Amino acid sequence: MKVLVAFCFMVLLMLSCNSEIGNKTEPLPEIMGVKLGASKEEALPQLQKIATLDKQERKQQEVWTLTGDQSYSHLIISYDKEYTSMRFINALAKEKRVRYKDVMDINTAKLTTSGPNYTYELEVPEKNNQPAYVVKAIGTDPEYLQYYAIEKKGN
Numbered sequence: 001m002k003v004l005v006a007f008c009f010m011v012l013l014m015l016s017c018n019s020e021i022g023n024k025t026e027p028l029p030e031i032m033g034v035k036l037g038a039s040k041e042e043a044l045p046q047l048q049k050i051a052t053l054d055k056q057e058r059k060q061q062e063v064w065t066l067t068g069d070q071s072y073s074h075l076i077i078s079y080d081k082e083y084t085s086m087r088f089i090n091a092l093a094k095e096k097r098v099r100y101k102d103v104m105d106i107n108t109a110k111l112t113t114s115g116p117n118y119t120y121e122l123e124v125p126e127k128n129n130q131p132a133y134v135v136k137a138i139g140t141d142p143e144y145l146q147y148y149a150i151e152k153k154g155n
Contacts, residue, residue: 026124027104027135029150031089032066034075036133036150040083051075060087071097072148088151096144100137103148109137116140123153 029036033046047053051064051074060079066072076090100106100120109120119138126132132153139146 027122027150029124029130029133031075031091031148031150032069032072034077034086034089036086036089036152037131038086040079040086043077043086047075047077070094085152088149091148093139093145093148096141098145098148099143100139100145103137103145104135109135118142118145120145 032050034043034050047064050069051066054063054065054074056062060081060083062077064075064077066074071094072091073094074092076092078087079085080087100109100118104120104122106120109122112119112121117138117140119136122135124133124135134151134153136149136151137145137147138149
């Protein structure tokens with residue numbers, strides 16, 4: 001009887017784990033509250049709350065150093081020429097802190113490998129006035145990512 005109860009418990013546990021994986025929602029078009037498509041004016045309050053500006057680069061790019069985050073060290077963002085819409089957000093992960101599966105469903109993402117490099121890519125279609133975007137998780141470790149990026153599709 002104890003074996004039967006233990007078996008039933010294990011089956012229920014496995015089913016609940018599988019349903020959680022299957023119901024995983026698609027990644028949001030934001031990293032740490034910084035939203036893809038936001039203007040510089042809209043993004044600045046959130047950026048100043050979580051980071052300090054390191055440098056502004058050519059082509060409307062900015063590098064921000066995150067303050068107090070356990071998982072990521074920097075955000076790199078890029079705007080369109082008028083600074084009215086954020087084109088992409090890249091987060092630089094701290095070593096062995098963020099798994100690919102932490103940011104997306106790796107079972108539905110496209111995996112590309114090239115030598116020691118792993119790239120998981122997931123396209124999210126346009127819906128509810130949110131333009132289509134692409135989410136990428138990139139690294140050289142098979143389990144942990146180095147970069148997490150969200151960019152407007154067709155960028």
